[in-house]
Amino acid sequence: MSKVAIMTDTNCGIMPAEGKELGILVIPTPFMIDGTEYLEGVTLTQDDFFKKLAEGADVSTSQPSPASLLQSWDLLLEEYDEIVYIPLSSGLSSSCQTATMLAADDYEGKVFVVNNQRISVTMRQSVLDAIEMKDKGLSAKEIKEELEAVKFESSIYIMLDTLYYLKKGGRITPAAAALGTLLKLKPVLQIQGEKLDAFAKARTASQGKNIMINAMISDIENRFGGLDAKDVNLAGAYSYNLDKALEFKSEVEAAIPGYDMHMDPLSLVVSCHIGPGALAIACSRKIHL
Numbered sequence: 001m002s003k004v005a006i007m008t009d010t011n012c013g014i015m016p017a018e019g020k021e022l023g024i025l026v027i028p029t030p031f032m033i034d035g036t037e038y039l040e041g042v043t044l045t046q047d048d049f050f051k052k053l054a055e056g057a058d059v060s061t062s063q064p065s066p067a068s069l070l071q072s073w074d075l076l077l078e079e080y081d082e083i084v085y086i087p088l089s090s091g092l093s094s095s096c097q098t099a100t101m102l103a104a105d106d107y108e109g110k111v112f113v114v115n116n117q118r119i120s121v122t123m124r125q126s127v128l129d130a131i132e133m134k135d136k137g138l139s140a141k142e143i144k145e146e147l148e149a150v151k152f153e154s155s156i157y158i159m160l161d162t163l164y165y166l167k168k169g170g171r172i173t174p175a176a177a178a179l180g181t182l183l184k185l186k187p188v189l190q191i192q193g194e195k196l197d198a199f200a201k202a203r204t205a206s207q208g209k210n211i212m213i214n215a216m217i218s219d220i221e222n223r224f225g226g227l228d229a230k231d232v233n234l235a236g237a238y239s240y241n242l243d244k245a246l247e248f249k250s251e252v253e254a255a256i257p258g259y260d261m262h263m264d265p266l267s268l269v270v271s272c273h274i275g276p277g278a279l280a281i282a283c284s285r286k287i288h289l
Helices: 016-022 046-054 066-077 095-106 120-135 140-149 164-168 174-182 205-223 242-255 268-274
Strands: 004-009 025-027 030-033 036-039 059-061 082-086 111-113 154-159 186-191 196-202 232-238 262-265 279-285
Touching: 004 066, 004 120, 016 025, 025 066, 046 059, 046 268, 059 268, 066 082, 066 095, 082 120, 082 140, 095 111, 111 140, 120 140, 120 154, 120 232, 120 262, 120 279, 154 196, 154 205, 186 205, 196 205, 205 242, 205 279, 232 242, 242 262, 242 279
Parallel strands: 004 025, 004 082, 082 111, 232 262
Antiparallel strands: 030 036, 030 059, 154 186, 154 279, 186 196, 232 279
16 A cells, blocks of 8 residues: 655645644745745744734735745655645646646656645645545545545635725725725625635625625535535634634534534635635535545
């Protein structure tokens, strides 16, 4: 039986130190902040990031360099026979395509890049599923196939606290941002596979949370066939407001009984575009072997 290594990046919410505890390799996501490179979870903490964001720093995201990927693969292959690499969704970054191209060159049959359209807590669940499948003796190829078979079986809804960062990133016009701010709108965004899309507009945070909860209930009942907690993972995420996140967690668990909702900080790749104060709810179909 082949010895399989699991590798991912910090966009799943698992930081390198936690990855060591789980027995996996986690590549830190690079950020350029005012011309200096930082590595998420290594030289850049959540506190540092949001402090710099509030100060108006020029923040841009990047992807792990090809050199760092190749070096990581070579080191892992000294100990393991195969690698399952789970990067950020190809719909949100080119890192997956880059890794796939590199793996096809000199690592065919050794490195299996998973393109299962995940980010944040749904991507984290994919990593945990991969660890479980590895422990059950599945090969890297089989793990990749299982993860990609359910790649569209997930949903994320995110409510923003501010429109400022969408305007700053050019994703909405200044006029739309000004009007939304004047009306105190709380946009709700959606990720179902390929990309981040607008879903709804709420007038209050309470209304926005209800929109997300109802959308999740609808997805569980309709997209996932009314399955219960044995078949669906439920999770939440937030950007830099743990108290609000824990309050939302209690509201979700009361509205959707029977689930233990895991809660994580949102990936900084998402947070840099939407800013602090965001709340998210997510689900993904469980893999039964």
